[in-house]
Amino acid sequence: MAAEVVTKFVSVARTVEQVAEQPFYIPMTGPSARPRRSLKHDDTFIVLDSHGDIGASAGGPDGLFHHDTRYLARLELVLDDLQPLLLGSNLRDDNSALTVDLTNPDIYRQGGLALQKDLLHIVRTIFLWRGTAYQRIGVQNHGDRPAGFELTLLFDNDFADLFEVRGERRPRRGTGASRLLGPTDVLFEYRGLDDAERTTGLHFDPRPTRLSVNAATWQLELEPHQSKSLFVAASCNRPVAEKPTRFFRGLLAHRREMRHSTMGAASIETSNNIFNEVLCQAMADLNMLMTETPQGRYPYAGIPWYSTTFGRDGLITALQMLWVDPRVAKGVLRRLAHFQAKAIDPLADAAPGKILHEMRGGEMAALREVPFSQYYGSVDSTALFVLLAGSYFERTGDAATLIELWPAIEAGLAWIDGPGDPDQDGFVEYQRATEKGLANQGWKDSYDAIFHADGRLAEGNIALAEVQGYVYAAKQLAARCALRLGKPDRVRKLEAEAKALAARFEQAFWCEELGTYALALDGDKRPCKVRTSNAGQILFSGMIREDRARLVAADLMQPHFFSGWGIRTVAQGEVRYNPMSYHDGSIWPHDNALIALGLARYGLKHSVAHVFKGLFDAATYMDLRRLPELFCGFRREKRRGPTLYPVACAPQAWASATPFTLLEAALGIEFDVARGEIRLRNPHLPAFLNEVIVRDLRLGESSVDLRVSRHGEDVALEVLRTRGQIQVSIVLAR
Known part of the structure; x- marks a missing residue:
C-alpha cells in the first residue's frame, strides 16, 4: 500500500484595512506604455499617444472628447497588421498640431522578407478645429524598388462619460450603434439615458480599398520615392449630410484664429533662452486652454480631467495673467457672473450669490449621477470673484464692466456674510451639503488635506486660513470699487469689516508654538496646528501683521518646506506629510506663485528669487519645458531632476500662468490708471x-x-x- 501524503495548509490571519473609496478619485493602476500628447480647441480635446494612436497602448486616458464625452475611443494605424516604428513625435510650438514620424518594421509574407524596415516614411499630422479631429497620413517610399503594403486604421467608440473614463462605475448605460454611410463614411451613434443623441462621423479621403464599421484599409503600391496622402476626419455631432472642411484649409484657418487670439497681450523676452522656452510654452498652453464662450474667452482648467469651466481655476489663472492680458479676467468675470447661483440647491451645493466651482456637459452630469452639471461646492470661488473684479478694475479702470458686474459683486459679498458664514462667527466656512459633494472645498480638496497635528481629519464647518485672506482682500478691493461708484457708506462698511476680520484672524489662527498660522479651524473652532503652504497664501492677501509675515516667510524658506524645487503643500515632519500625495507634501506651481506675490508684497524679494529659481530649474527638466499641475515634494539632489506626479494634468492653466506670476513678483509691477503710470x-x-x-x-x-x-x-x-x-x-x- 502506497504511503499517503497529506499536505497541510496553514491559514495565517491578517488584518486588512480596506481603504474607503473617495468620490471622484482618479485611479492610477499602471504606467502608460507610451507617452501622451494633448490638443484642444474650445470644448473639444484629444489625448493621443506618441505614435498618434488612440487606444493602442495601455495606461492613458486616450480619446477624442467633446463636452465631457468620449467621441472616439480607438484610432490605431497598422501596416500589414503590424505596428509601425516610432521615429519622433512633436507638438508645434503654438500647440496647433501634433506631428508624428513613423517608419515600417520588417514585413514578412509567406516566410520571406517582403519589405525591409526603414523604407517607408509615414508622417501623421493631427489638429483639432471646431469639433473635428483632422488627420493627414503622408506616406513616402524611400526604397529603390516598388513597395506594396496595406495601411489600416482601426477605430471604435464607447461614448463614455469623462467620469467613466476617470474610473466611475455605472450600473446602466445608453444604447449605441455603428453603420456605414457609404464608401467613405462611418457613423457611430449613442442615445444616452439622458435621452440626448450623440454621434461621431468618420470621413476618409481617398476612398479606402475596404471599409467596415471598425476598420478602413488602403491597398497601396508606391513606386520608388513616390508619396501619397490619406485623410481622415472625426467629427462630433456633425450633421450627416455635412462634410468636414478639407484638411489644409482647416489647418490654415485654425492657425490664423490662434494668431489672432493672442494679439493684444504683452510679450516677454529675456536674456535666458531656456526661460524664453518656458514662457513660450506657457503662453501656447494658455492659448490652447482658452475657450470661446458666450460671455468671453475662458481658460479651461486642464487636460484631460478638467477641460471645462472651473471657477477657482479660472479666477486664479486670470489673476496671474492680469498684468500681461487683463482681457482674460474680463471673460472669466462675465462668465462666472452669468452662472452665479440664484437659489438654494443642496445637491449642487448652491446658495444665492455663490460662484460656480465646476460645470459639466456629459451624460452623468445631466442625470445628476455626479453633481457637477453646475456645481457650487467651492468655499473660495466667491471671495476670489470679488477679489478679481476689484483687481481688474484697478488694472484697467474699466468702469463700464465694473458697473455691469456690481450686482454680482454685491451678491457675492452677501453670500460671504450670510450662507458662507453659517455660524456667524465672522469666518467663511464650508461643509458639504450632501454626501455626493466634495468633502473638502478649498483648493486642497483631497479628502485628507485638512487635518490636525495628530493626523485626525477636521470635521464640521471648516474655516480655511487662506480663504479668510481672500475675503479680506476682496472687501478691501470692493471698498475701492464702491468709492469709484460713489457709495461712501458701502466704502466705510467694507473697510471696517476687513479690518475686523484681520483682527479676528490673528487671534484665532496664529500658533505661537509653530511660528505660523493654523491650516484651518474645525467645526469646534479648534485650530489645525499644522505647517502648510496655506499660511504662505495669506501673505498674498496682505492681511497679516508684518512681523508675523516675516516669520511665516522665513519658515517657508526652511528645508522642511522648500525642497529646492519649490515650497511643499505640507511641511516635512507633519504627520500626514507624503511627498507623493496630491495635497499633503507635493509641490504645486500656482501655490508657489501666489506665495511669491505675497513675499513681494512684504518686500521679501530675495525669497521671491529663491522660489523663482527653484521652479525655473524644475521646468528645465519637464517635458516640453511645461510646468505640470503638480510634482512630488522630494528633496532636490544634485544632477537629478524633480520627481513627477503620475496623473498630473499637463497642460494646466494656473501652472502655465505661473512663470508670468513669478516674473510679476520679481519686477513688482503695479498699475495706476488715474495717473497713467506703471x-x-x-x-x-x-x-x-x-x-x-x-x-x-x-x-x-x-x-x-x-x-x-x-x-x-x-x-x-x-x-x-x-x-x-x-x-x-x-x-x-x-
Whole structure:
C-alpha cells in the first residue's frame, strides 16, 4: 500500500484595512506604455499617444472628447497588421498640431522578407478645429524598388462619460450603434439615458480599398520615392449630410484664429533662452486652454480631467495673467457672473450669490449621477470673484464692466456674510451639503488635506486660513470699487469689516508654538496646528501683521518646506506629510506663485528669487519645458531632476500662468490708471536673468516697451518705446 501524503495548509490571519473609496478619485493602476500628447480647441480635446494612436497602448486616458464625452475611443494605424516604428513625435510650438514620424518594421509574407524596415516614411499630422479631429497620413517610399503594403486604421467608440473614463462605475448605460454611410463614411451613434443623441462621423479621403464599421484599409503600391496622402476626419455631432472642411484649409484657418487670439497681450523676452522656452510654452498652453464662450474667452482648467469651466481655476489663472492680458479676467468675470447661483440647491451645493466651482456637459452630469452639471461646492470661488473684479478694475479702470458686474459683486459679498458664514462667527466656512459633494472645498480638496497635528481629519464647518485672506482682500478691493461708484457708506462698511476680520484672524489662527498660522479651524473652532503652504497664501492677501509675515516667510524658506524645487503643500515632519500625495507634501506651481506675490508684497524679494529659481530649474527638466499641475515634494539632489506626479494634468492653466506670476513678483509691477503710470516696486531679478524685455505692456489706451537689466543686486530700467500718454518708474520702498 502506497504511503499517503497529506499536505497541510496553514491559514495565517491578517488584518486588512480596506481603504474607503473617495468620490471622484482618479485611479492610477499602471504606467502608460507610451507617452501622451494633448490638443484642444474650445470644448473639444484629444489625448493621443506618441505614435498618434488612440487606444493602442495601455495606461492613458486616450480619446477624442467633446463636452465631457468620449467621441472616439480607438484610432490605431497598422501596416500589414503590424505596428509601425516610432521615429519622433512633436507638438508645434503654438500647440496647433501634433506631428508624428513613423517608419515600417520588417514585413514578412509567406516566410520571406517582403519589405525591409526603414523604407517607408509615414508622417501623421493631427489638429483639432471646431469639433473635428483632422488627420493627414503622408506616406513616402524611400526604397529603390516598388513597395506594396496595406495601411489600416482601426477605430471604435464607447461614448463614455469623462467620469467613466476617470474610473466611475455605472450600473446602466445608453444604447449605441455603428453603420456605414457609404464608401467613405462611418457613423457611430449613442442615445444616452439622458435621452440626448450623440454621434461621431468618420470621413476618409481617398476612398479606402475596404471599409467596415471598425476598420478602413488602403491597398497601396508606391513606386520608388513616390508619396501619397490619406485623410481622415472625426467629427462630433456633425450633421450627416455635412462634410468636414478639407484638411489644409482647416489647418490654415485654425492657425490664423490662434494668431489672432493672442494679439493684444504683452510679450516677454529675456536674456535666458531656456526661460524664453518656458514662457513660450506657457503662453501656447494658455492659448490652447482658452475657450470661446458666450460671455468671453475662458481658460479651461486642464487636460484631460478638467477641460471645462472651473471657477477657482479660472479666477486664479486670470489673476496671474492680469498684468500681461487683463482681457482674460474680463471673460472669466462675465462668465462666472452669468452662472452665479440664484437659489438654494443642496445637491449642487448652491446658495444665492455663490460662484460656480465646476460645470459639466456629459451624460452623468445631466442625470445628476455626479453633481457637477453646475456645481457650487467651492468655499473660495466667491471671495476670489470679488477679489478679481476689484483687481481688474484697478488694472484697467474699466468702469463700464465694473458697473455691469456690481450686482454680482454685491451678491457675492452677501453670500460671504450670510450662507458662507453659517455660524456667524465672522469666518467663511464650508461643509458639504450632501454626501455626493466634495468633502473638502478649498483648493486642497483631497479628502485628507485638512487635518490636525495628530493626523485626525477636521470635521464640521471648516474655516480655511487662506480663504479668510481672500475675503479680506476682496472687501478691501470692493471698498475701492464702491468709492469709484460713489457709495461712501458701502466704502466705510467694507473697510471696517476687513479690518475686523484681520483682527479676528490673528487671534484665532496664529500658533505661537509653530511660528505660523493654523491650516484651518474645525467645526469646534479648534485650530489645525499644522505647517502648510496655506499660511504662505495669506501673505498674498496682505492681511497679516508684518512681523508675523516675516516669520511665516522665513519658515517657508526652511528645508522642511522648500525642497529646492519649490515650497511643499505640507511641511516635512507633519504627520500626514507624503511627498507623493496630491495635497499633503507635493509641490504645486500656482501655490508657489501666489506665495511669491505675497513675499513681494512684504518686500521679501530675495525669497521671491529663491522660489523663482527653484521652479525655473524644475521646468528645465519637464517635458516640453511645461510646468505640470503638480510634482512630488522630494528633496532636490544634485544632477537629478524633480520627481513627477503620475496623473498630473499637463497642460494646466494656473501652472502655465505661473512663470508670468513669478516674473510679476520679481519686477513688482503695479498699475495706476488715474495717473497713467506703471511702477516697478523694488524690482529684483534672479541670478539666471540678466535682462527682461516686455513689449506692448498696456495701460488704458496707451502702451510701452521696456527693458529691465540686472547689475548685481540692482536693476536699471530703460523705456524703449511708448504709445500714448504713459509713465514708467522704479519705486525703491515698501
